[in-house]
Amino acid sequence: MSVHLQASLFDSAEAAPLRLRELAALRRTELTHGAWIDLLPGWLTGSDALFERLAACVPWRAERRQMYDNVVSVPRLLAHYGEGEPLPHPVLGEARDALSAHYAEELGEPFTTAGLCFYRDGRDSVAWHGDRFGRGSTQDTMVAILSVGEPRPLLLRPRYGDAPHVRLPLGHGDLVVMGGSCQRTWEHAVPKTARGAGPRISIQFRPHGVQ
Ligand SMILES: O=C(O)CCC(=O)C(=O)O
Numbered sequence: 001m002s003v004h005l006q007a008s009l010f011d012s013a014e015a016a017p018l019r020l021r022e023l024a025a026l027r028r029t030e031l032t033h034g035a036w037i038d039l040l041p042g043w044l045t046g047s048d049a050l051f052e053r054l055a056a057c058v059p060w061r062a063e064r065r066q067m068y069d070n071v072v073s074v075p076r077l078l079a080h081y082g083e084g085e086p087l088p089h090p091v092l093g094e095a096r097d098a099l100s101a102h103y104a105e106e107l108g109e110p111f112t113t114a115g116l117c118f119y120r121d122g123r124d125s126v127a128w129h130g131d132r133f134g135r136g137s138t139q140d141t142m143v144a145i146l147s148v149g150e151p152r153p154l155l156l157r158p159r160y161g162d163a164p165h166v167r168l169p170l171g172h173g174d175l176v177v178m179g180g181s182c183q184r185t186w187e188h189a190v191p192k193t194a195r196g197a198g199p200r201i202s203i204q205f206r207p208h209g210v211q
């Protein structure tokens with residue numbers, strides 16, 4: 001993988017240790033229709049080292065999908081770790097377990113799977129969608145996303161009615177959790193950008209049956 005990360009001044013010069021901060025510092029923003037997001041910028045310190053490890057060591061897949069009459073490339077690299085599969089770095093297991101403990105009461109079940117997306121540059125993206133292949137289409141749930149590498153904006157917009165859109169530049173160890181009805185009443189996207197965007201990897205933790 002020949003993508004090189006421009007290490008952030010904050011994160012790398014002193015080779016900050018890889019460490020997760022307390023989730024008690026999460027801040028919630030209520031959206032409409034029972035959706036909400038929790039945000040914790042800089043949850044993982046030393047995250048540039050994790051970016052480098054994941055970029056180099058994860059068996060990334062370039063997928064192709066049927067789109068009407070054509071087969072098109074999915075504009076990002078993907079990896080998926082199902083229930084019980086070892087994650088590609090120990091700190092990701094710690095992150096998943098910390099999230100499961102923090103949300104145990106409110107979510108009522110643990111986070112079990114991890115999906116990884118690698119946005120190599122501004123041409124990589126994910127189009128507007130909700131994570132609605134599984135239970136997210138009918139039930140409240142949570143999807144927690146840890147971002148490493150260079151920030152890319154995650155946008156959120158309501159599917160129904162009027163509400164201000166949300167724009168979250170996520171990278172360098174930031175955490176966002178989409179909760180409540182967010183997957184069925186709101187949509188999210190990481191749009192393409194013509195401005196030079198550095199590489200970003202997102203790690204999405206989901207409970208059983210949420211995709
Ligand atoms: O990369 C992100 O932050 C979002 C990825 C996403 O929405 C998905 O994989 O379902």
Ligand SMILES: [Fe+2]
Pocket residue numbers: 129130131188
């Ligand atoms: Fe998504």
